[in-house]
Amino acid sequence: EFEVVAARSGKVLRVRHDKSIAETLEEAGLRPLLSCEQGICGTCLTRVISGEVDHRDTFQTQLEKSSGSRIAICCSRARSRQLVLDI
Ligand code: FES
Numbered sequence: 557e558f559e560v561v562a563a564r565s566g567k568v569l570r571v572r573h574d575k576s577i578a579e580t581l582e583e584a585g586l587r588p589l590l591s592c593e594q595g596i597c598g599t600c601l602t603r604v605i606s607g608e609v610d611h612r613d614t615f616q617t618q619l620e621k622s623s624g625s626r627i628a629i630c631c632s633r634a635r636s637r638q639l640v641l642d643i
Contacts, residue, residue: 558570558633558637558638558639559571560580560634560640561638561639561640562641563643564642567586569581569584577627577633577639577641578590578593578630581629581643586643588602588643593631595614595630596614596615598615598628601628602626602643603625603641603642603643604624604625604627604640606638606639606640607636607638607639609627609633609634609635610634610635611632612633613628613630616628627639629643
């Protein structure tokens with residue numbers, strides 16, 4: 557379990573182990589852009605303001621992943637206790 561801050565609305569959400577970040581945002585009434593929901597298409601890529609990402613997508617390159625600047629919210633998770641996202 558980790559925390560996501562949706563910076564544009566200021567919402568602070570707990571992401572349970574059996575839910576994706578995208579599902580958690582939807583449950584909170586937000587409407588993230590999604591398509592494949594499998595980490596393939598890149599539609600859901602969201603800018604990371606702070607926090608460390610546990611990348612699970614196959615869309616971004618290793619270089620992009622190590623920069624940690626964007627996260628595929630349909631499948632990736634957090635290594636840090638909190639992620640602040642530009643959404
Ligand atoms: Fe396709 Fe997330 S919706 S990578």
